[in-house]
Amino acid sequence: MIDLRSDTVTKPTEEMRRAMFEAEVGDDVYGEDPTVARLEKLAAQQLGKEAALFVTSGTQGNQIAVLTHCQPGNEVLLEEDAHIFYYEGGAISAFAGVQTRTIKGDRGAISPNDLRKAIRGDDVHFPETGLICMENTHNRAGGAIVPIENMKEVYELAAEHKIPVHLDGARLFNAAAALGVSVDQLAQYTTTVQICLSKGLGAPIGSIIAGSQSFIDRAKKWRKRLGGGLRQVGVIAAPGIIALTKMADRLYEDHERAKQLAEGISNIDELNVVNRVDTNIVVVDTSSLGIAANEVLEKLHAEGVLAVPFGADTIRLTTHHHISNSDIDHVLSVFNKLFGKVIQ
Incomplete structure (x- = not known):
């Protein structure tokens, strides 16, 4: 079979399999897995963020971000076909107690003018806008690249209103490769970012969320609450290091x-x-x-x-x-x- 269903069907390379076998491990809940530590440090450097956290999946990473940024009753603004809204089982409502407000985009990109209109004012009748989410590349827009300039405009508008911006960058490395830029040039216009080590990068499991050190410290507790605290996890973090260093090019x-x-x-x-x-x-x-x-x-x-x-x-x-x-x-x-x- 020629399998074109998704880039999630990729299997680990032989180098990844050897790395899994040879990985130095420790109890990551105690912060003692050296392979995970190397992966998180590498990912933070590549994404231009202070710190990073290894999570089991892109959906878990996105949910941890929403839970860490938001309070129950907040509203999250995102494009109408965003993965977080469309394909994650209503998790942000079920777990974080927030509501979504979707905005029709152009090939996955939200117009800053439409976004400005959607940000809630200070009124007792309204939920507070707790988070703005972007997605790059945008899955349901056919792997479309959200332009850097659009990301910059959204980020600056959010900053005006003191609203954090989370990027679902499941395929961010695809966007960077197509644009001929480094991923940190895209991630700079985010408060936090999630990337998948699987999909195009070919690791068998895992994602990264990255942001400030204080964000990651709080995110670790949400990862634990969601059952994401793992033990000798270096065996699955090791192929993630190869994904970041060998597969993007x-x-x-x-x-x-x-x-x-x-x-x-x-x-x-x-x-x-x-x-x-x-x-x-x-x-x-x-x-x-x-x-x-x-x-x-x-x-x-x-x-x-x-x-x-x-x-x-x-x-x-x-x-x-x-x-x-x-x-x-x-x-x-x-x-x-x-x-x-x-x-x-």
């Missing part, structure tokens, strides 16, 4: 293959690529085929290609480090075989 390959895939699919009369492919995600409108997206996926599966639904009439394909140029060629041959005549 190859992300452009995934982006090139996604663009190659999108170009080939666009040449099929019955299919339409609906996103501008900035990074490693391709979203395809299949409505002209006259069948539901799930049926399209079944046909692809029968030919050895895996993808996921992204709506009733759209599917998503995601490239990653297990996908080669020959895989892309084969996937395009399958699409052409199944779904129509190539435009000449």
